[in-house]
Amino acid sequence: MKNKLEQIRKEAMEALGGLHDLGQLEEFRVKKLGKKGELTQVLRGMGSLPPEERPIIGQLANEIRNELEEGLRKRTAALKQAAMEKQLEAETIDVTIPGKRPVLGKLHPITKVLNELTEIFLGMGFDIAEGPEVEWDSYNFEALNIPKNHPARDVQDTFYINENMLLRTHTSPVQIRTMLRQKPPIKIICPGRVYRSDAVDATHSPIFHQIEGLVVDRNITMGDLKGVLDVFAKKVFGPGTRTKFRPHHFPFTEPSAEVDVTCAICHGEGCRICSHTGWIEILGAGMVHPKVLQYCGIDPEVYSGFAFGMGLDRITNLKYGIDDIRLLFENDIRFLKQF
Ligand code: PHE
Numbered sequence: 476m477k478n479k480l481e482q483i484r485k486e487a488m489e490a491l492g493g494l495h496d497l498g499q500l501e502e503f504r505v506k507k508l509g510k511k512g513e514l515t516q517v518l519r520g521m522g523s524l525p526p527e528e529r530p531i532i533g534q535l536a537n538e539i540r541n542e543l544e545e546g547l548r549k550r551t552a553a554l555k556q557a558a559m560e561k562q563l564e565a566e567t568i569d570v571t572i573p574g575k576r577p578v579l580g581k582l583h584p585i586t587k588v589l590n591e592l593t594e595i596f597l598g599m600g601f602d603i604a605e606g607p608e609v610e611w612d613s614y615n616f617e618a619l620n621i622p623k624n625h626p627a628r629d630v631q632d633t634f635y636i637n638e639n640m641l642l643r644t645h646t647s648p649v650q651i652r653t654m655l656r657q658k659p660p661i662k663i664i665c666p667g668r669v670y671r672s673d674a675v676d677a678t679h680s681p682i683f684h685q686i687e688g689l690v691v692d693r694n695i696t697m698g699d700l701k702g703v704l705d706v707f708a709k710k711v712f713g714p715g716t717r718t719k720f721r722p723h724h725f726p727f728t729e730p731s732a733e734v735d736v737t738c739a740i741c742h743g744e745g746c747r748i749c750s751h752t753g754w755i756e757i758l759g760a761g762m763v764h765p766k767v768l769q770y771c772g773i774d775p776e777v778y779s780g781f782a783f784g785m786g787l788d789r790i791t792n793l794k795y796g797i798d799d800i801r802l803l804f805e806n807d808i809r810f811l812k813q814f
Contacts, residue, residue: 476524476532479517483507484539491546500551507543514540584814585684585803588791589666592686595710596664599703601688604663606649608670612639614648618770619727627726632672634681642670646687647727650763650782653689654771659778660692666787677799684787691763691773691780697730700760700781704734708757711790712739719754728761728782739793748793755793758785 487507494500507513518536521529582590593603612635621627634642649665665687673679690699701720708716716739720732735756738749745751760783765775788800795814797803802810 476517476520477535480514480532480535480539483513483517484542487539487543488546491543491550494550495554497551497554500547500554504547508540514543581811581814583803583806583811584791584795584797585787587814588794589684589686589787592707592711592787592790593664593666595707596686596688599706601662601664604649604653604665605667606643606646606652606665608643608668609636609640610643610648612641614651615641615643615645618651618767619647620764620766620770621726625726634670634672643667644671645669645784646685647782647784649687650689650727650767651771654691654768654773659773659780660690661780662690662692664688675801677801680788680800680804682804683800685784686787688783689763689780690782691768691778693778695762695779695781697762697781700762700783703781704758704760704783708736711794712736715742717743720760723759723761725759725761727764727767728759729764731759731761734758734760734783740796748796757790757793758783760784 487503490503494503505512509515514536518532521532524532597603615633616622616625616628633644636642646665646667646669649663649667653661653663653665667685667687668682669685670682673681675681688703690703701718705718708718715737717737719735721735723731723733725731733756735754737743738746738753738755740746740748741753743753745753749755760781763780763782768775768778768780788803791797791803792800
């Protein structure tokens with residue numbers, strides 16, 4: 476029996492070195508040390524031994540069990556260590572390889588121009604005001620002296636939400652909101668999205684952007700309006716730029732004007748962009764109508780003001796030489812990448 480045990484020990488210890496994965500090791504453990512394993516099998520025969528030999532054999536069996544268990548533990552640890560080293564080696568990072576540059580986003584051309592224009596007005600002491608895109612009919616029209624059935628409502632083909640609410644057709648209702656909230660002196664610009672149910676083509680989009688300006692105080696004159704817009708035009712289109720006021724009509728300003736700037740492309744010579752006139756219309760403006768001031772609780776005998784509104788999309792197109800407004804809204808990456 477002793478010989479058998481020694482035999483098991485010898486074979487097992489030799490076999491152990493030849494095992495190369497954890498599965499094999501477990502199989503080995505069951506085969507040698509398990510309930511039906513070789514060692515147990517031999518010990519089953521203990522009953523037939525003379526009593527004085529039993530403790531000796533028992534002790535030997537225990538020794539062998541301990542030895543095998545220890546051997547298994549070491550082998551398992553060695554295999555795990557080797558596996559870990561292999562994995563670490565495979566995952567080595569070469570920190571000297573040049574990195575991949577992440578693709579950076581860019582500002583949309585409208586946003587760039589908006590930021591530029593905003594800076595100019597902030598520099599002249601204007602504050603920024605904002606208003607909702609879903610607006611009351613009364614603020615978008617009535618308060619601006621455009622009553623129901625007024626022909627000017629036709630010009631501004633409107634998306635109605637219901638009888639009293641609409642998508643604002645211009646940023647002018649923000650004038651009303653500001654004057655209802657705040658008494659003069661008022662000096663604000665209001666940038667934002669506006670909506671008109673125009674059919675889409677190269678120069679029309681049902682959604683576009685405006686910047687509104689409003690100044691109300693004592694003794695504000697048309698001269699102040701012209702001064703502000705002249706400085707503005709020179710900053711946006713270059714120092715040689717001139718402005719021209721043409722008489723016009725808006726229900727909410729009196730007198731009203733459309734303002735042209737000398738064509739930034741041909742500097743007034745005449746070219747395709749300015750239809751060979753040398754001038755480009757960029758905004759509407761005028762002195763705030765007394766009725767509008769009155770609606771907002773501002774006494775037109777004491778205060779006067781001017782207002783202007785311009786299309787941001789048009790100015791963006793002029794600045795960058797873009798010939799189709801649709802490009803600004805399609806968000807084609809190949810187009811946007813250029814700015
Ligand atoms: N709200 C006018 C428009 O959308 C522009 C404008 C604003 C004109 C302020 C005069 C004064 O056409």
